[in-house]
Amino acid sequence: MINHRLTLDYVLAPGFFAPFIDGLLTATAWARRCAACQNVSYPPLRTCTCGEAAGEWQKLKGQADIVWRTEGVDGAFALVKFDGADTQSVVRLQGIEAHDTRGCLYRPDGDAPQMVLGPISQDMQT
Amino acid sequence: MSLPPVIVSGAALTPYGRRKDGSGFRDWAAEAFEAALAMSDLECGDIDMLFVATESDFFSMQLNPGSILASDLGLVGVAATRCEGGGASGQVAVHAAVNAVASGSAKHAAVIGVDPSASSLSGDAIRTLYGFSFDAWTDGMTGVTPTALYGLSYQAFAAEFGTTNDDLAAVTQQNRENACYNPGAHLGRRDSAEEIAESPMIASPYRRLHCSPLSDGAAALIVSQGSALPRSRAGAPQVAGIGAATDHMHLGARSSPGHFTAKTRAIKIACQQAGIVPDQIGLAEIYDAYAGAQLQALLALGLSDQPAQDLRNGRFAPDGRCPVNLSGGLMGQGAPVGATGVGQTATCALLLEGRYHSDLQPKAVPQYALADTHGGICTVAATTLLRQAVAA
Ligand SMILES: [Zn+2]
Numbered sequence: 473m474i475n476h477r478l479t480l481d482y483v484l485a486p487g488f489f490a491p492f493i494d495g496l497l498t499a500t501a502w503a504r505r506c507a508a509c510q511n512v513s514y515p516p517l518r519t520c521t522c523g524e525a526a527g528e529w530q531k532l533k534g535q536a537d538i539v540w541r542t543e544g545v546d547g548a549f550a551l552v553k554f555d556g557a558d559t560q561s562v563v564r565l566q567g568i569e570a571h572d573t574r575g576c577l578y579r580p581d582g583d584a585p586q587m588v589l590g591p592i593s594q595d596m597q598t
Numbered sequence: 599m600s601l602p603p604v605i606v607s608g609a610a611l612t613p614y615g616r617r618k619d620g621s622g623f624r625d626w627a628a629e630a631f632e633a634a635l636a637m638s639d640l641e642c643g644d645i646d647m648l649f650v651a652t653e654s655d656f657f658s659m660q661l662n663p664g665s666i667l668a669s670d671l672g673l674v675g676v677a678a679t680r681c682e683g684g685g686a687s688g689q690v691a692v693h694a695a696v697n698a699v700a701s702g703s704a705k706h707a708a709v710i711g712v713d714p715s716a717s718s719l720s721g722d723a724i725r726t727l728y729g730f731s732f733d734a735w736t737d738g739m740t741g742v743t744p745t746a747l748y749g750l751s752y753q754a755f756a757a758e759f760g761t762t763n764d765d766l767a768a769v770t771q772q773n774r775e776n777a778c779y780n781p782g783a784h785l786g787r788r789d790s791a792e793e794i795a796e797s798p799m800i801a802s803p804y805r806r807l808h809c810s811p812l813s814d815g816a817a818a819l820i821v822s823q824g825s826a827l828p829r830s831r832a833g834a835p836q837v838a839g840i841g842a843a844t845d846h847m848h849l850g851a852r853s854s855p856g857h858f859t860a861k862t863r864a865i866k867i868a869c870q871q872a873g874i875v876p877d878q879i880g881l882a883e884i885y886d887a888y889a890g891a892q893l894q895a896l897l898a899l900g901l902s903d904q905p906a907q908d909l910r911n912g913r914f915a916p917d918g919r920c921p922v923n924l925s926g927g928l929m930g931q932g933a934p935v936g937a938t939g940v941g942q943t944a945t946c947a948l949l950l951e952g953r954y955h956s957d958l959q960p961k962a963v964p965q966y967a968l969a970d971t972h973g974g975i976c977t978v979a980a981t982t983l984l985r986q987a988v989a990a
Contacts, residue, residue: 476659489735496739513851515736521851540855542749544801546725549746551754551850560850562747564740586739 491529492516496585499577501532503557514557515587521559532556534577535592541565552589563589601871603824604699604837606984607706608638609944613782614815614932616716623658624670626816627712630937631671634708634818634944639828642671645820646704648678651691651711652936656727657718667710677704684731684973685887686842687711688817688939689980692969693840695821696982705826711940712816715933716784724812732974733847745809745888746801747975751849752890753803754856761893765906766808767791769889770929772909776916777926779957784813784932808889813932817941835950838874838966838985841867844978858891860979861898861972868981869900872966876900879983880920880964881949883942885972886927895970896922899981916958924949924958939971943982950986 486493492515495502504516508524514532519525536552539560543549548565552575567590568575580586610633612626635642648671650664660666664678683690688711695707715724730738732747755761770789777786789797789807797807827834843863849855869875876899884899886892896905901920908914914922925931925945928938946967948954965986972979 478659484735486735493735515733515848515850517846517848517851521846521853540750540753542746542753542801542803544746544749544799544804546741546743546746546801549740549742549750549801551750551855553850559848560855562737562740562742562750562849564742584739585735586741587736588740 488518489516493585496580496587499534499579501534501554501577503530503532503554505530511558512556513559514554514561517559536561536575536589538573538575550589561587563587566590600873601696601837601839602700604696605822605824605827605831605834606819606837606943606947607640607822607827607831607834608634608636608818608820609947610634610637611782611817611941611944612815614813614934615784617814623712623714623814623816624666626814627667627710628670630816630818631708631710634820638820638822639830640706640820642673644706645673645676645708647695647698647707648673648676649691649695649707649709650678650680651687651709651940652680652713653684653687654727657713657715659718673708683978683980685885685935686939686971686973686978686980687936688941689943689969689971689982690842690939692819692940692943692982693842693980695819696837696840699821699823706820706822709819709821709940710816711937713934713936714814715812715935716814736848743801745804747849748888748891749801749804751855751975752888752894754854755890755894758856759906761890761906763795763803764791765893765909766803766889767794768909769886769892770794770807772915773886773923773927773929776924776958777930780926780931780955783926783930785811785930786926804888810887810928810933813934815932815934815937817937817944819940819944819947833951833987835947835984835987838983839868839871840982841865841871842978842980843867845976847974847977849975856894858894858898858972858976858979860976861895861970861981862900864979864981865899868983872983872985874966874983879966879968881924881946881960882920882922882968882970883925883945884922884927884970886923886929887933889929892927899968899970916960921960924954939969939980942969942971943984946984950984
């Protein structure tokens with residue numbers, strides 16, 4: 473047998489997507505508003521579903537409705553719709569109960585820019 | 599636009615499964631290529647171009663599989679291209695070869711799909727890597743698995759069409775029952791509905807037995823210009839049409855996340871080339887990475903507008919009007935990822951020639967067969983329609 477172990481530490485520059493990636497690390501949802509149709513995509517689309525590439529960055533409140541959720545051996549994930557976004561997002565659910573229908577963006581554990589949805593606390597709701 | 603005559607002169611698959619015999623992916627590629635070449639009645643020197651599909655360098659620890667296999671197979675000197683389309687890589691390679699032959703760039707092109715998907719890495723490593731077969735910077739970073747993404751997409755589909763866990767069990771049972779008659783299948787088995795319902799939950803609603811396995815294996819095709827075909831191969835099937843398309847990478851950017859829209863686009867192109875409608879397709883190898891994905895595919899491909907009901911009424915059974923996944927599909931036959939699309943097309947070719955495994959070979963061979971493959975969460979779809987030889 474050919475046994476070989478690789479350990480890889482990637483460092484990738486996010487370029488265009490920097491506001492989105494940097495925002496995740498501080499639990500801030502930076503979305504993209506299309507200059508043509510005004511649709512807001514989150515995660516941001518470099519080219520809108522209408523075909524337009526021009527647009528501007530827009531900060532969302534960071535709270536989302538859960539549309540579909542799945543749970544299993546690798547944790548819980550959901551397709552959610554952030555308030556103010558026209559597209560939906562795949563997120564990891566953390567601390568969200570089965571009966572919860574909403575959540576908000578959380579700062580990820582560790583350095584990786586993850587989309588994590590956690591429970592909305594009382595003071596966040598106001 | 600119809601295609602100039604492109605013929606599948608050779609087709610072969612190795613057994614799929616978890617190989618424990620000390621053989622490696624280069625051996626399986628050679629085994630499949632030699633069998634396809636023998637069927638074509640051609641020699642190595644007749645091959646002008648080689649198209650290779652392997653899904654990921656991470657699986658094979660090989661960044662240039664095209665030139666490696668050209669050397670191994672005695673094809674040094676030919677143009678060798680590696681093709682990538684995630685799970686659709688194999689079918690993307692088939693399309694590249696068909697286009698090369700149709701354009702006149704090659705008289706005979708070889709296609710090889712191969713991956714050591716079952717044995718080269720640990721299950722955990724594979725799962726981590728697969729998260730990056732979607733958008734690695736968004737979905738991938740969450741740690742989402744393919745099963746979870748497919749589970750989300752299927753829930754949207756099920757809510758619209760009213761499909762149930764019983765329907766998922768029916769797909770699972772039919773595909774794995776077919777695989778019991780395929781001596782090259784990874785997972786021929788007969789599970790009761792209860793056993794399926796009690797298998798471990800991987801990502802709801804998908805349980806372990808609703809998922810296709812990752813396999814080791816290879817498949818090969820030789821595609822040839824009609825005018826260059828050896829006389830002995832007059833009965834070989836023709837490529838009637840090919841169609842490929844993409845969808846938004848993000849499930850959430852799609853207006854209907856439960857619909858496999860890329861497949862609908864792809865089959866429309868393939869049918870236009872072939873001059874047929876989906877209703878004329880008489881058998882199909884469908885990309886059933888998960889049980890629900892088969893139902894989603896049947897709808898998207900226009901093979902049914904009520905796939906769960908049609909499955910139950912026998913339309914897709916071995917003796918039905920359009921047998922689906924006689925091989926067992928990915929769920930039963932298995933999935934050495936780069937080989938999958940090549941193997942699906944090879945299976946269709948062997949079935950149309952009446953050369954498939956005897957227990958699965960339909961007595962009345964239909965005129966048209968469909969090989970349907972996709973990558974991502976149907977982010978890239980590639981379909982190939984084959985037509986029985988006129989002389990056959
Ligand atoms: Zn737009």
